[in-house]
Amino acid sequence: MPLNPNLNSLAYFEAVARTGRVTLAAAELGVSTAAVSQQLKQLEEQWGVRLFRRQDRRLTLTLDGEMLFQTTTAAFRMIRGARSAVLRQRDSRQLNLRSSPSFAVRWLTPRLKHFLELNPEWGVRVDASPDFSDFETEIMDLDLRYGSGNWAGLHAECVIRDYVLPMCSPAYRDMLAAAEADPVRQLAQARLIHSVKALYQWDVWLAVHGIEAPDQQAPLRFDRSSMAIQLALDGMGIVLESVTLALDELQSGALVPLSTDFAAVEFPAYWAVCPDRHLNRRIVRLFLDWLREAAAGFQEVAQQRLTGLGCPIRIAAAGEPGLL
Numbered sequence: 001m002p003l004n005p006n007l008n009s010l011a012y013f014e015a016v017a018r019t020g021r022v023t024l025a026a027a028e029l030g031v032s033t034a035a036v037s038q039q040l041k042q043l044e045e046q047w048g049v050r051l052f053r054r055q056d057r058r059l060t061l062t063l064d065g066e067m068l069f070q071t072t073t074a075a076f077r078m079i080r081g082a083r084s085a086v087l088r089q090r091d092s093r094q095l096n097l098r099s100s101p102s103f104a105v106r107w108l109t110p111r112l113k114h115f116l117e118l119n120p121e122w123g124v125r126v127d128a129s130p131d132f133s134d135f136e137t138e139i140m141d142l143d144l145r146y147g148s149g150n151w152a153g154l155h156a157e158c159v160i161r162d163y164v165l166p167m168c169s170p171a172y173r174d175m176l177a178a179a180e181a182d183p184v185r186q187l188a189q190a191r192l193i194h195s196v197k198a199l200y201q202w203d204v205w206l207a208v209h210g211i212e213a214p215d216q217q218a219p220l221r222f223d224r225s226s227m228a229i230q231l232a233l234d235g236m237g238i239v240l241e242s243v244t245l246a247l248d249e250l251q252s253g254a255l256v257p258l259s260t261d262f263a264a265v266e267f268p269a270y271w272a273v274c275p276d277r278h279l280n281r282r283i284v285r286l287f288l289d290w291l292r293e294a295a296a297g298f299q300e301v302a303q304q305r306l307t308g309l310g311c312p313i314r315i316a317a318a319g320e321p322g323l324l
Contacts, residue, residue, distance in 0.1 A: 006043065006046065009040070009043040011029070012036050012039040012040060012043075013043055013051065013068065014076050015029055016040060017061055017069040018073060020059060020060075021058065021059065022036050047064075049062070049065075050062050050064065050065070051068065052065055093121055094122065094123040094124065094125055094283075096125050096139055097124060097125065097127070097142050097144065098126075098128075098129055098131075098132075098133045098143045099126060099127070099144040100128075100145055102224055102245055103244070103245065104126055105128065106225075106248075107160075108126070108144065111294055112126075114290075114294070115290045118290065119286055119290075122286070132145060135274065141284050142274045142284055142287065142288075143272075143274065144270065144271070144291075145270070145273050146197075146269055147269075147271060148268075149271055151271075151273050154273050154274060154275055155272075155273065155274055155275065155278075156271050156272075157271060157272045157273075157288070158268040158270070159292060160299065161268050161299065162243065162268075163243035163266050164200045164205075164242060164243070164265045165263070165264040165265065166205075166239070166240050166258040167232055167238065167239055167255045167256065167257060168232050168237065168238045168239065168258055169234070169235040169254065169255065171235050172190075172232075172236075173258060183258060183262065184209075184211055186258065186259070187206075187258075188214045189214070190258075191220065191236065191237035191238070192214065192219065192238055192239075193222070193232055193240075194221040194228070194240075195222060195224075195225045195240070196221050196222065196223050197224075197225075198241070200265060205240055209262070220236065220237060225242060229245060229249065229255070232255060233255060243264065243305075243306065244270065244298075244302070247302055247305065250305055250306075251305055257311050260310040260311050263311070263313060264306050264311050264313050265315075265316050266313050266316060267315070267316035272288060272291060
């Protein structure tokens, strides 16, 4: 018996066993009755058993045929169900997107209206999750991810280069300045707010600037950038955070740089990630084209705001600790 049974013969067998007639199976499969009979004959020869008995112009299953039918009909039912699910998904005209939570809330969602206006025939499902997509087991077209770009075997395209700098509320900055003019000494008296999942951490930033970490009895640590930014807005300390996520607050003046003596550090941070095969999907191409344009416009605005604040920009050095 062949190790790999002929799937075409099994499909013909299943159709005949289910309908009870070669003619009905041939009509369902869109082939001739002779083709069906030939496949059944080959299958019986390969398996070395009789699968059917002819009774009153109708085929009935033998015991061996019944055993094979129970397995094949269940398998083909599952295949037909999977095909229907795939077709429904394809025809739903929906982009399935996963994103890092803070990026989804603070950057992506406010801009989705523009994409949907340009593509009104498409729906969008956004899953804001810290968990990276498993493209082999999940129905997910694209993942917008914060990270270093190291996703082996996947298409990873940097869409936004981030800027990171110490930020706080104007009132908190003025309070520190009233006690000490030197921004380095101000840091020694400040309460630092930590975004624990950020690529650029306070210990790295302080070390790069040759500044000793302040002695904090009760550090503030958050696993969501949006929470850390909110606490800085509330005047509870200085946050080392993403301009990408906090640009609205920098634009309004609700957040300000601690000091323009410190440059904003620029590095690749936000990526569009997917299997290469997904780039052939029309909705993925449409979204990536829009995303590139939106990101480029945003990048220009961010640079202009930092320049307007008098804040220099420094590109992160290759191999800078914690980043590259």
